[in-house]
Amino acid sequence: MYKHSHVLFVAQESCISLCYDPSGLPFVVKTASDLSDEINTLSILANTGGHENLVSMVHNFTTNGKLHLVIEYCKDGDLLTHLQKTNRLNVSQALLYFRQIVNGLACLHKHGIAHRDMSLENVFLHDGKCKIGDFGLSCDANTIRGTVGKPMYMAPEVVIGTHSYDPKRADIWSLGIILFIMLTGVPMFSIAAKSDKLFRAVHRQGIYPILRICLKKGYMTQPLCDLLSNMLVVDPSHRISIEAIVDKLSTFE
Incomplete structure (x- = not known):
């Protein structure tokens, strides 16, 4: 066949x-x-x-x-490979891709599915369009099954093995890491755990001091800075939902 x-x-x-x-x-x-x-x-x-x-x-x-x-088949490969060629994306290109990734994840969450392995490697490009793929770790959003995903993208509650974490909120953290890397060209943490020096600082002070530096360097706009500060929240109960992200993006130019 x-x-x-x-x-x-x-x-x-x-x-x-x-x-x-x-x-x-x-x-x-x-x-x-x-x-x-x-x-x-x-x-x-x-x-x-x-x-x-x-x-x-x-x-x-x-x-x-x-x-x-x-x-x-997505003929243009994955987003990580694309980013390795360009180092980082300008704000308009990053927003173009990010909106599409958000729309795909919103569809998953709407149907009660958590991806649980959101990463640049699992976003594929085809004729300029982003498509989320690799659903090997996906599950019913009401089902929790251990620590999964790639360490660089894992939410803090997933890293420490919290038994009752919400996998959809964990997806949002991973989505924030994807956006941060697209804009800056570098990962934020090796892993969101206290063994990582930068994460220890974020755990104490929040993410905004890092985002403010990126803002001054011209890597992102104030609205994107504010959005990321609501996505990369250590306490998952205070993390923004995918529906709220869609709403916020509708106000961006």
């Missing part, structure tokens, strides 16, 4: 390959022994009409005890 071209990425429990259908159209095929959570998320999204800022599933099938998930 699909002609294998080459392996794109090998993870601990899965293999991702570029394949072509009989008509020559490219697709990504993810193969693993268990893709049930990811297929469930993509099926929910497909049944609700999908979203232009979320990578969509074409179909899935099983061979020799392995599950194969066929998803759309």
Whole structure:
């Protein structure tokens, strides 16, 4: 059915390959022994009409005890690779991408799904459009299942293993880290834990002193500074929601 071209990425429990259908159209095929959570998320999204800022599933099938998930191919790669070529994005370009990422995440949260692995590596580009992908750690937003995600993007409550954290609020922290890196070209922390010197300062003083420095350097505008200060809040109960982010972005020029 699909002609294998080459392996794109090998993870601990899965293999991702570029394949072509009989008509020559490219697709990504993810193969693993268990893709049930990811297929469930993509099926929910497909049944609700999908979203232009979320990578969509074409179909899935099983061979020799392995599950194969066929998803759309984003020809321009991931946002991290793009950012490594440009170092950082100007405010207008960062906002263009960020609005699209927010719209995709808002769709997930609207349907009760937390991504739990939001990162530059999991945002893909196709003809200038951002699409959130890799739903391997996604789950029902009411389900909490341990410490997951990439350390650089993990919310503090996820890092310390809080048993009752809200995964949607954790997504917002990760989203804030994505925006910060797009604007500055550098990560904020190696990990949001007290072992990180900068995070210790943020834990004591809040995020605004760091954002004020970025503002003075011209990396961001005051509205973006204010938005990030509401996203990167150590206490998740005071962290802004995705709906409020959408509302705030509607007031930006």
